[in-house]
Amino acid sequence: MATARRAAGVDAAPTRGQRLRSTLSVMGPGILTALAGMDAGGIATFSSEGARYGFGMLWSIPLTCLLLVVVQETAARMACVTGKGFASLIREQFGIRISTVAMLAVILSNFSVTVSEFAGIASGLLLFGIPVYVSVPVAALASWLLAMSGSYRRIEKALLTISAVFVTYVITGVVVGPDWGKALGSTVVPQMLGDPAYISLLVASIGTTISPYMIFMVSSNVAEKNLDEGDILGQRADNVSGALVSQAIAWFIVLTTASVLFPAGVVIQDAADAAQALVPLAGKYSAVLFAAGLVGASFLASCVMPGITAGAVCEAFGWERGTDRSWKEAPAYRGILTAIAILSAALVLLPGANLFGIMMAAQIVNGVLLPVLLVCMVNIASDRHVMGRWANGRIWNALTWFTIVAVVVLTVIMFALQAMGY
Secondary structure: HHHHHHHHOOOOOHHHHHHHHHHHHHOOOOHHHHHHOOOOOHHHHEEEEHHHHHHHHHOHHHHHHHHHHHHHHHHHHHHHHHHHEEEHHHHHHHHHHHHHHHHHHHHHHHHHHHHHHHHHHHHHHHHHOHHHHHHHHHHHHHHHHHHHHOOOOHHHHEEEEEEEHHHHHHHHHHOOOOOOOHHHHHHHOOOOOHHHHHHHHEEEEEEEOOOOHHHHHHHHHHHHHHOOOOOHHHHHHHHHHHHHHHHHHHHHHHHHHHHHHHHHHHOOOOHHHHHHHHHHHHHHHHHHHHHHHHHHHHHHHHHHHHHHHHHHHHHHHOOOOOOOOOOOOHHHHHHHHHHHHHHHHHHOOOOOOOHHHHHHHHHHHHHHHHHHHHHHHHHHHOOOHHHHHHHOOOOHHHHHHHHHHHHHHHHHHHHHHHHHOO
16 A cells, blocks of 8 residues: 555655556455446346347447446545545535435435345346245355455455456357447447437436445445555556446447347346347357356345445444444444345345335435435545545546536436336
């Protein structure tokens, strides 16, 4: 870390190898946060894009990648400068009342998303013949044990290892033999349709890529690693890399379903439907790879979501938190984490549970909460009393406000379409 380097009295200019090692040592929070966003809901959204509109929505992925870089880099930079997570900064800058409202919304939103992750695990493992009453309890216990393991670095390494499962989507995309020229052309040439379903999917793709929990997660993980101003350049590399990797995965998911399901006119409702539909059209191995990616992605998100929620709430109210704290030291942190894991898994196991309704509720909460959090973020990141020389410049401020306006406009469109029954 930068503090350790200064304490050691290292004044000589670092070599290229030393700079590379220094950058790699601080990487992790940005990549992990971006990949956690490629969860069951994200896979379902991008699968639907390809199945319904072929390559017609690939152009939106570079745009969402840019917006993701802006949000995550800003959150990470704030944490490096202040040494605090986003929840602490909200409380300090805007007061306890706004913090309380924000935390209630975060709990509701993240709980709903956690439920959808266990639903994704259940539906994915059903394709391998594993019943729900086995897969969900085992997944819930495994994710809880990992989150409670007591070492942030151990958890980070384990989750980054699990994230290797995303390579299955790249392999599947290559195996199905797509029209590469047409796909690349559609990526750089925007196509807009007046179809409400097209607009709704466009809104959903941005909503699933940039979620409220991401701001809390990346800032909390940066603070947990004790990074400081000297690590900002490394964090930029981390967050840009994470955004590029996660959106490349999204691109390959669209590529796969656009190449196989769209020509066949197959309509899907979720990611598990996409995996099942691939069996007769692209072969068993493609379907297995797609389903394996769904299970791995959902498990990754189910591991981080309860901990991020518990950490944000405890941080907002000044309670002890952290994976290295015991039950006695941080009862609220461990209690909230445990409650979310147990309740969300139990809800998936309930007969007749309206999982779609729960996911829709999460989407509505996210749509309302995200612009508010982004306004808080840009105000803090622009305050030179807080950020010093690392405050947002004009270009970054413009990009951040563009992100806010885009999210607000698309959220209004989403609500309008839902009100009209689309």
